[in-house]
Amino acid sequence: MLRQVEGSKAVADTVACCRPEVICAYPISPQTHIVEGLSALVKTGELTSCEFVNVESEFAAMSVAIGASAAGARAYTATASQGLLYMSEAVDNAAGLRC
Amino acid sequence: MFQVRIHGRGGQGVVTAAELLSEAAFAEGHHAQAFPSYGSERTGAPVLAFCRIADSAIRVREPVMASDALIIQDETLLGQVDVFAGVRGDGYVLINSTRTFTELGLDDLASDRAPGRLITVPATDLALEHLGRPVPNAVLLGAFAAEAGAITVESVCNAIRGRFPGKVAEKNCVAAVAAYSFVKSQLKEPVGA
Numbered sequence: 001m002l003r004q005v006e007g008s009k010a011v012a013d014t015v016a017c018c019r020p021e022v023i024c025a026y027p028i029s030p031q032t033h034i035v036e037g038l039s040a041l042v043k044t045g046e047l048t049s050c051e052f053v054n055v056e057s058e059f060a061a062m063s064v065a066i067g068a069s070a071a072g073a074r075a076y077t078a079t080a081s082q083g084l085l086y087m088s089e090a091v092d093n094a095a096g097l098r099c
Numbered sequence: 100m101f102q103v104r105i106h107g108r109g110g111q112g113v114v115t116a117a118e119l120l121s122e123a124a125f126a127e128g129h130h131a132q133a134f135p136s137y138g139s140e141r142t143g144a145p146v147l148a149f150c151r152i153a154d155s156a157i158r159v160r161e162p163v164m165a166s167d168a169l170i171i172q173d174e175t176l177l178g179q180v181d182v183f184a185g186v187r188g189d190g191y192v193l194i195n196s197t198r199t200f201t202e203l204g205l206d207d208l209a210s211d212r213a214p215g216r217l218i219t220v221p222a223t224d225l226a227l228e229h230l231g232r233p234v235p236n237a238v239l240l241g242a243f244a245a246e247a248g249a250i251t252v253e254s255v256c257n258a259i260r261g262r263f264p265g266k267v268a269e270k271n272c273v274a275a276v277a278a279y280s281f282v283k284s285q286l287k288e289p290v291g292a
Contacts, residue, residue: 004131
């Protein structure tokens, strides 16, 4: 059956299918509905074995994702607009730490 | 493709209105998209939302510039924002207001448009009467179903029920149907009466 969903919800559902183990986000504007959808999936138990971390900034969000990744966990975060700008230093770091 | 632009203010449910409209159209078997455009999130700030309805996949992701229909949720925008920009000559215009075209300064626009293509509906009053809150979005969708006929009022109500919990949904549905009947009865009146 066809179903109409908001783009951000579709992203959240798709990310959930990838079985992330850590999701971190700074939950105010300019955040999107992506992590809101994911937090609901974690809260209701539909997304199991996943820790949802509320951090204090976008910079911290990506830093937690990097740390979780370094420890071997599959990590996810999302942001938008000036949140991405604030995250930018850690974004480069995340890309550089790939191996 | 049928393109709708909704003007309103933060807190009036402009974004939700566009989404409900697209959900109603989607449920009727059409392709549909809806998305908003606004600056800082602030109650009372001018907000725009768009809805496209088509019978084939909608590839375009741009704001609606040339619109087939306009829904104006707040009459105080008329002097502040160029709400009529790009609306087609035979497009539908729906304004939430209790005032006449003359009082709104829309005599020129009214004389240019075919009967039934420019309508006012007291959506805030209907919302207060049926919901107890001045949120005119669902009410205007009921009126829009009557004016433009792009979607049925039943689909609007189903979309409302899919979005809001029981009592809130039912009150909004009653208000939407009331607005639908209001516009239908207005359209039946002979021209010039």
